[in-house]
Amino acid sequence: MNKPIDDAPPLLATAGEEPWREDYAREIRAEKAVRNRSGVAIKPLYTPRDWNGERFAEDIGYPGQPPYTRGIYATMHRGRTWTQRQLIGLSTPADYNARLLAIIAQGATAVSLIPCNSVYRGYDMDEVDFEVLGTCGVVLNTVDHFDTCLDGVDLARMSCSLNDPSPFTLLAFLLATAKRRGVPWNSIRGTSNQSDYLSHYVANHMFFRLALPAARRILVDHIAFCQRHVPQWNPMSVVGQHMQQAGATPAEAMGFAFASALQYADDCVAQGMAPDAFLPRFTFFFDISLSFFEEIARFRAGRRIWARVVRDRYGAKDPRSWRMKFHAQTSGVDLTRAQPYNNISRVTVQAIAGVLGGLQSLHTDAYDEALSCPTEFGARIAVATQNILREEAHLTDVIDPLGGSFYVETLTDEMETRILSAMQLVADAGGMCEAVAANLVQRRIGESARRFQQAIESGEQTVVGVNAYQTEEDRSARPALARPDPQRMRSHLAAFAVHKASRSAATVTAARDALARAANDARTNVFEAVIAAAEAGCTHGEICTTLRREMGFGHVQALV
Amino acid sequence: MNAISEHALDALRAGDRRAIARAISAVENDDPRAGGIARAIAPHLGRAHVIGITGAPGAGKSTLINALLGELIARGQRVSVVAVDPSSPISGGAVLGDRIRMGEYGAHDNVFIRSVSSRGHPGGLSRTTGRIVDVLDAAGFDAVIVETVGAGQSDVEITDLADTRIVVCPPGLGDEVQAIKAGIMEIADVFVVNKAELAGADATVRDLSEMLRLRPRTAKVVPVLRTSAARGQGVAAVVDAALAHAAAVGHGRRLGALAEAARAAPRAPGAPMGGGSVSGQRSPHAATHAHIHSAPRSAERETEAAERIARLAARDPFVAGLGLRVASGRAGHAAVTLALTDAHLNFNGTCHGGVIFALADTAFGLASNSRGLVAAGIDAHIAYHVPGMLGDTLTATAVEVSRTRKLAAYRVDVAGADGTPVASFTGTVYLTARPNEPDAPAA
């Protein structure tokens, strides 16, 4: 029916919240209760009634000022862009070096090194099945290998992020390499990526880990040593990503990560370290899921929580202690095998959330990352995505552009509540070590994983190409696995055997014995002993095996 | 096809892992082969030491079992574990993750682990577990560990299958010691307070010891031990206590009268089976029904008699010297075994007749003295059927055939491990009025 315009009701008479609510109720076809992944109820509209800026000064403030909700630096990405840190690792040290130099030539500003899974597990290359060598990371077991990996890279200028499980042999190799090249240790910059052993206990299970008490001691030794001798190194990388990949909600992942961080900080204080001495070198590593606004709100809430906790709990006075610095990776769990090119869109959305959330460093997954070690083609798109967001979409022109949004500020408060609740769960159990030993954290994560799976199975959560919008499978879009060249790997193995045989057996044995003694002497810094062993020519596997024998191994629980 | 093939039985008794696993599946699922398996293995039961381990969740049972496995293996034993897990009540499915917590030694060649869920087994979980224990017993394992989760009623029934029952407690129970189900407290032969490195362990040991002290003086001695299983501490003492307990009460306690008789019965048809409440007919389900009916009606008296027999045997120097072992006993019945070694042979290389006589006479003596009064042997005869061979294990089973006020007569059948009759013995005793244990109450 066509009503003449003059007869239309006057606009002002139908303005306001109540009329909107009525219109909404009338026009919405099927009202569905919406909750985000952390369980927060999401309304269709947010208004000044939800958030009106009353507590702007205390809770929001300005970038670079506590509680850092808007960002940890005054200039944020407008001043200095986030670090584009694409994780790479594959095959032999020579192959890795070639790829690294190529990436640097393309503009990468930092080095990242992912060792082969065999290294993660504490093995040398001659201790595992040949088929699995070098498929997901570089096979490096000695100082020489490390030297080759970083051939042509100025260690004093490039920041190196190493995926380096306890007992941190890779850093030991790096320091030995630096010594060879005459680069002073106090100019070495970088991060012991994922040094958070608790996250490996709880989820992911990738890193070699000693029994919990041993891992606990070695981490503190590591932090103490770096503080004294490698002061620009970040020895502590607290990981929320593993737990989120294992199924924890975004709030749980951050809450448990903070709880782990508190455990580590407590352990450092117990060792006599001053909070302001080690806290500035704590960094965080988070996942960025497809839940766009939830992630932005979470990062803002996280900065606020961390700033307050470290001041209250540790009396930290240095502002650098209060700042939650974090690296983020787009979440691989959200990517699909079906219609893989869709993953480019997914990664883009995740990356935007991370940028608007104020990260310091970003890794964007290649579209095929869920399927295999990413191909060059996929990796290039991933890097280009970051450049497009920064330079074409101008995402960095404004700091915390979503600040002041009625929705985002409300959601930030809600996420803060849920993150604190996860932290409280752990605190009630007596700390993260206790909570993990009692399987509380693992169980919680398992429940969240199951809930999410049920949502997908029931169709409640759509996954394009998987439970909706499916198409005929197009095999051509799925690339073959990138495999290391078997010839080169065999040569690498052979050279390794020659190298081992050419060492002085007496020197190696003495070094391993010294390491064993250090492991059994609570007054010795075990990491320092690891460096000595590396310099004496011990291999990664030899170092891990020795410590495993002396200190015990941390087995994975069979919990379902 | 209900019978089990010779080949399969041989494989099982030789310890072939697949044959054992298949036999367990058959008795677990109650499939057509189950009856044949039970029949075939019936003569080969009673050798294994069955150890029941139970206790509240959180006590670290699996870690303790792993440590026990290590200790037993080190002592040269072949050990099997039956890990009983609860099942999901709704669907009847289960995730059996317990065996992996015994990871370290679970992969050892001398260890066999089987997980059992409590899904709807016909006849109940304890019956099924009993059948599984029988298969493992027949397969020649030195020890069969039965682990149950929790301390509920079915756990009490399952631990009834055991010769030695170990109850594991976490530290810090304190006043909650009272809360431990009464059934569990009664059955424990050994208490272990695990995670002894934690605070509260001392208090728990004290509380348990106190509770035990309050029980009647004739109650058995129950050691309270402490372990740090994760650190391997205190485990050797637990094994020592278990072995000492087994030496006193013997192996195969679960088998009871029916199965005893079924084992000892000669293969020749028509031969009488023995007195008491045992039916003359050798039912195909004798071995299995034993588990249902083995709880004797006058339970306390049977246990008392059995324990008396164990005590009498324990203080007999000749029993120890010859290597005889009490397999089972109750009022008027006793079964004694002897594994034949070089020391038992005569100049012809077969078992010395005097050894067989001693074996039979020991069973005769224990059976006739089981009621607490000194019974003096006045007449005994033996007939030898076939020679005893080196390496065989002979079992002498004594049953009472007649008892008056002053006299009692017994028949003892001596059989080889495969049931072949080796000798038949008869004996008469004069019953005195003197108690054979002056400090203990009479039957």
Added chain:
Amino acid sequence: MDIRPKVLITKIGLDGHDRGSRLVAAHLRDTGMEVIYTPPWQEIPTVVKLAIEEDVDVVGVSSLATDHLIVPKLVAALREAGLNEVAVIVGGIVPDADEDILLEAGVARVFHPGTPLDEISAYIREVTEKIRTARVSA
């Protein structure tokens, strides 16, 4: 015949991500199956021993990274131990080209990410029924 499949869910090789294997194990339990579940990093001889002692019908290997490359070794070890009817299935990330290699090596089926859990349990039930029926008539 009330078939209650007995399934071993395990991970061999170097990878440690077990979210998928846990979800599958829980789902199979919820559909009434008996699951022997192991954490990651199992050695092949251990898996074989487990499969024998527990008399499983199906061995399910969860594989991310490139651990599927050693699944043929596991299949060979199972067959050598006399477990000829046990069905080996693989779930996880397996490139298309490698899927054919696995099937040729004796893997019964490969399940890719995104497969509904019901499809997995239905398949296991179907294959168990075949195995048990064949065993009875043998």
